[in-house]
Amino acid sequence: MVQLFKCLLKAEKKVVRAHLRNAFIDSLRLTVRGGHGGNGVPKYGGIGGQGGCVYFVAKDGVSLRNVAQKYKTKRIAASSGEDSSKVRILGRRGLDERVEVPTGIQVYDENGQLLGDLNEDNATCIAAGGGTGGCTGNNFLGTPGDHRTVKLDLKLIADVGLVGFPNAGKSTLLKAISNANPKIASYPFTTIRPQIGTLEYPDLRQITLADLPGLIEGAHANIGMGHKFLKHVERTRLLLIMVDIFGFRLGAQHAKRNCLENIYALNKELELYDETLLDKPCVLLVNKMDLKGASDVYKAIKPFINNLENGLEKCPEEIRPSKLINIERIIPISAKNEKRIDVVKEELRDVLDNVAERKYVPDALELREQLKRKVGERGPKIT
Numbered sequence: 001m002v003q004l005f006k007c008l009l010k011a012e013k014k015v016v017r018a019h020l021r022n023a024f025i026d027s028l029r030l031t032v033r034g035g036h037g038g039n040g041v042p043k044y045g046g047i048g049g050q051g052g053c054v055y056f057v058a059k060d061g062v063s064l065r066n067v068a069q070k071y072k073t074k075r076i077a078a079s080s081g082e083d084s085s086k087v088r089i090l091g092r093r094g095l096d097e098r099v100e101v102p103t104g105i106q107v108y109d110e111n112g113q114l115l116g117d118l119n120e121d122n123a124t125c126i127a128a129g130g131g132t133g134g135c136t137g138n139n140f141l142g143t144p145g146d147h148r149t150v151k152l153d154l155k156l157i158a159d160v161g162l163v164g165f166p167n168a169g170k171s172t173l174l175k176a177i178s179n180a181n182p183k184i185a186s187y188p189f190t191t192i193r194p195q196i197g198t199l200e201y202p203d204l205r206q207i208t209l210a211d212l213p214g215l216i217e218g219a220h221a222n223i224g225m226g227h228k229f230l231k232h233v234e235r236t237r238l239l240l241i242m243v244d245i246f247g248f249r250l251g252a253q254h255a256k257r258n259c260l261e262n263i264y265a266l267n268k269e270l271e272l273y274d275e276t277l278l279d280k281p282c283v284l285l286v287n288k289m290d291l292k293g294a295s296d297v298y299k300a301i302k303p304f305i306n307n308l309e310n311g312l313e314k315c316p317e318e319i320r321p322s323k324l325i326n327i328e329r330i331i332p333i334s335a336k337n338e339k340r341i342d343v344v345k346e347e348l349r350d351v352l353d354n355v356a357e358r359k360y361v362p363d364a365l366e367l368r369e370q371l372k373r374k375v376g377e378r379g380p381k382i383t
């Protein structure tokens with residue numbers, strides 16, 4: 001009986017593990033420790049070696065899952081500096097610990113302070129500096145290295161962020177317009193992790209499009225997956241919002257929202273997550289135009305979509321946004337029949353080149369310079 005019970009428990013465990021193995025990791029906590037500085041020798045004026053540092057290097061093709069698997073204890077420590085001795089007056093530096101992380105990682109300390117933004121291949125950031133070697137300034141006693149817990153937060157890097165409520169047809173569009181091959185089904189929440197596709201143009205220009213699933217009305221109250229994936233929109237330059245022409249109803253206990261209400265509700269969720277997202281230019285796709293009666297509904301709501309302010313009065317209070325999205329283009333499409341997909345492709349390129357480029361110039365360069373200066377002030381030189 002006991003044996004049978006054990007067997008059943010084992011079988012149960014396996015199922016859970018298999019499920020977890022597929023989970024998408026987009027943030028990870030690690031404890032990092034710089035090496036201790038080596039001690040000096042007062043008699044000879046010997047200086048201890050500096051402790052090694054722990055640093056992150058962005059690498060394309062690496063995933064956070066790889067990092068989690070490599071550092072199972074979630075603790076990373078660099079080695080200590082060598083003590084000075086009679087035969088080696090200047091102790092050797094401790095070895096640095098180099099940790100490869102995916103490109104697109106932001107590194108935060110325990111206070112939520114940004115330590116580094118690794119948004120291109122080979123970008124580096126020191127997570128824990130090594131301690132100073134023993135010298136006259138510290139009575140020849142080496143000091144401990146930094147010790148902290150850091151959070152690695154992966155934010156996908158894509159030009160366009162596709163958001164919409166479940167079942168709007170986002171995956172269908174991604175499949176039709178790009179090289180991605182997402183799962184499509186007629187029930188909500190088919191997509192459970194962000195998917196990225198690349199749009200290719202005849203002149204070899206490429207635009208990346210990220211399908212960000214899981215957004216529902218009330219996500220700000222952590223309903224469903226909450227705002228888990230909205231952080232990926234932060235780095236996109238253009239919002240691509242998709243709505244079903246016949247609206248969406250999450251379940252029997254939820255109110256049925258028509259197409260226009262869905263636009264307001266999406267607007268509201270974006271606003272509640274981060275108001276600055278609404279400054280980004282936005283292209284609105286009204287999908288499922290192949291369905292019977294779709295053209296009539298579209299005709300009726302078009303004046304309101306063209307000027308969202310007009311419909312605000314009638315919009316239910318719980319989904320009424322206080323700041324409106326910047327709709328640059330409105331395109332009615334049928335993702336399933338691939339109708340007007342080429343138009344979407346061209347318009348995305350046009351808005352990206354002519355509006356997003358001018359309007360949304362992030363001060364990433366300046367931020368990089370600031371971080372570089374900060375890193376340069378302390379910690380050993382990374383080679």
Ligand SMILES: Nc1nc2c(ncn2[C@@H]2O[C@H](COP(=O)(O)OP(=O)(O)OP(=O)(O)O)[C@@H](O)[C@H]2O)c(=O)[nH]1
Pocket residue numbers: 164165166167168169170171172173183184185186187188189190191192213214287288289290291333334335336337
């Ligand atoms: N009639 C019609 N059906 C469509 C169209 N686009 C998508 N669908 C259908 O709508 C359903 C949902 O499509 P998906 O592409 O999975 O929608 P999604 O927004 O990715 O859904 P989640 O994975 O839940 O986020 C599927 O049954 C599609 O076949 C369209 O243009 N016309």
